[in-house]
Amino acid sequence: MEWKNKWQVLTSCDASSLVIDSLCNQAEGLNATIACFSFDFAAQKEQSPTSMMGALVKQLVWGLEETPEEVSRACKNQKNAIGGRGPQLSDIVEMLQSTSPKKRTFICIDALGECVVEHRVKVLNSLNEILQKCLGTRIFLTGRPHIRSEIGRRLTGRVTSISISPKRDDIIRYLRSRLDEDTIPDAMDSNLEADILKKIPEDISEMYVKQQH
Numbered sequence: 001m002e003w004k005n006k007w008q009v010l011t012s013c014d015a016s017s018l019v020i021d022s023l024c025n026q027a028e029g030l031n032a033t034i035a036c037f038s039f040d041f042a043a044q045k046e047q048s049p050t051s052m053m054g055a056l057v058k059q060l061v062w063g064l065e066e067t068p069e070e071v072s073r074a075c076k077n078q079k080n081a082i083g084g085r086g087p088q089l090s091d092i093v094e095m096l097q098s099t100s101p102k103k104r105t106f107i108c109i110d111a112l113g114e115c116v117v118e119h120r121v122k123v124l125n126s127l128n129e130i131l132q133k134c135l136g137t138r139i140f141l142t143g144r145p146h147i148r149s150e151i152g153r154r155l156t157g158r159v160t161s162i163s164i165s166p167k168r169d170d171i172i173r174y175l176r177s178r179l180d181e182d183t184i185p186d187a188m189d190s191n192l193e194a195d196i197l198k199k200i201p202e203d204i205s206e207m208y209v210k211q212q213h
Contacts, residue, residue, distance in 0.1 A: 016110045016142040023106050033063030033103045038110040046117065049122040053092040056107060056183070060099045070098035093126045100134035112143035112151075124154035131155065171201045 035056040037045055050133050061067050074091055087095075099105075107127070115123060127139055139149065175197055182188065 002079050016108065016140070019140055020108050023108070027063075029111050030104055031107075032106055034106045034108065035059035035063075036108040036110070039112060040112040041111075041114040044119075048088070049126060050089050050092060052109075052123060052127060053089060053096065054087070057092055057095045057099060060096065060104070060105060064099070064102050068095075068098045068102060068131045070108070086131050089122060091127060093129050096126075096130050097133045100130060100137045103136075105134065105137040106140065107137065108140045110142045113147050121137050121154070124151065128155050168201045171175070172197055175200060 020034070020036055023030075023032070026032075027034055035058070037052050037055050039052075056073065061071055074087060074095055107130075109123075112120065112123070130137055131139065139155075141149070179188070179193060179196070
């Protein structure tokens with residue numbers, strides 16, 4: 001897999017899983033470390049920019065042979081902070097900037113569109129800071145088309161968009177395979193199954209890919 005692009009954006013959760021699996025399989029050969037995060041609409045209150053970036057730091061540090069001095073020092077300082085205050089977003093961004101140069105780094109963020117709007121601004125600005133300082137870092141994002149322009153504004157660099165249209169037959173084939181795995185088959189009659197196979201393919205929205213060179 002060639003990674004000549006600075007970052008990529010897809011809206012497909014399955015595409016995201018495929019990319020992450022591929023990166024994990026090749027991580028050792030690439031001498032790379034990988035961090036992933038998935039936004040969830042039902043957990044918007046808990047998934048703040050600070051918690052999201054903190055989760056990335058933990059994963060990236062785990063992939064290193066030793067903890068960078070900057071991260072260790074920041075953690076010690078936080079223990080001595082008044083009231084046990086946790087690290088601020090700017091502190092976490094600095095940790096990520098100190099961690100990323102240690103190895104080639106891939107950051108994968110799924111369902112960015114599920115992030116609260118005001119949080120998304122901070123997330124994208126933070127990622128942009130990391131990209132500007134860490135030339136060996138690549139960021140892979142997934143999101144709905146409505147955040148396309150926002151990503152282009154917040155992440156500086158050359159951007160290319162590629163539309164992806166799922167095939168109806170592929171969607172139906174996937175749905176059938178999941179229905180066949182149902183552990184309670186008696187809970188669904190033929191009419192409900194027919195409705196599922198008809199309605200879901202009709203509601204699938206367009207997907208897209210973005211790349212920054």
